[in-house]
Amino acid sequence: MSAYIIARIEVTNPEAYMKYASQTVALAEKFGGTFLVKAGPMKQLEGDGPERHVVIQFPDMERAERFYASDEYAQILPIALNASKRDLVLVEGV
Numbered sequence: 001m002s003a004y005i006i007a008r009i010e011v012t013n014p015e016a017y018m019k020y021a022s023q024t025v026a027l028a029e030k031f032g033g034t035f036l037v038k039a040g041p042m043k044q045l046e047g048d049g050p051e052r053h054v055v056i057q058f059p060d061m062e063r064a065e066r067f068y069a070s071d072e073y074a075q076i077l078p079i080a081l082n083a084s085k086r087d088l089v090l091v092e093g094v
Contacts, residue, residue, distance in 0.1 A: 001060060001061075001092055001093070001094070002057055002058065002059060002060070002092075002093050002094060003057075003058045003059075003060055003061040003063070003064040003090060003091065003092050003093065004036075004055055004056065004057055004058070004064075004090070004091050004092075004093050005033075005054075005055070005056045005058070005064055005067075005068070005088060005089070005090055006053075006054070006055050006088070006089050006090075006091060007052075007053065007054040007055075007086055007087065007088045008049055008050050008052075008053055008086070008087045009050050009051075009052040009053070009054065009084050009085070009086050009087075010050035010051065010052070010084060010085040010086075011051070011052055011083065011084045012083060012084055012085060013082070013083035013084070014083075016079060016082065016083035017079070017080065017083040017084055019076075019079055020076050020077075020079035020080040020083065021038075021080075023076050024076070025038075027067070027070070027072050027073060027076075028056050028058075028067055030067075030072075031058065031063045031064070031066055031067035031070070032058055032059045032063045033056045033057065033058045033063070033064070033067055034056065034057045034058075035054070035055070035056050035057075036055040036056070036057050037053055037054055037055040038054055039052045039053065039054065050085070050087075052084075061090065061092055064090055065090065068090070
């Protein structure tokens with residue numbers, strides 16, 4: 001069953017954050033991931049939320065977890081953590 005990493009992100013340092021974001025697509029692909037949403041225009045329908053949203057689809061939970069726990073991701077994660085406020089979840093879906 002597919003799994004999704006869903007991120008809601010408030011970018012606090014756009015220049016630094018782009019150094020992180022520019023590396024995520026190729027890395028996710030190594031683990032079978034596909035970006036379904038990577039920022040882009042949005043319309044807030046309810047509540048309050050950040051301006052950036054990301055959805056990455058993986059074939060299963062195990063591969064999504066391997067992506068997040070990988071050494072390669074660990075190398076770029078500090079960039080994101082220092083350049084943004086983030087809320088990430090891993091959700092099993094269809």
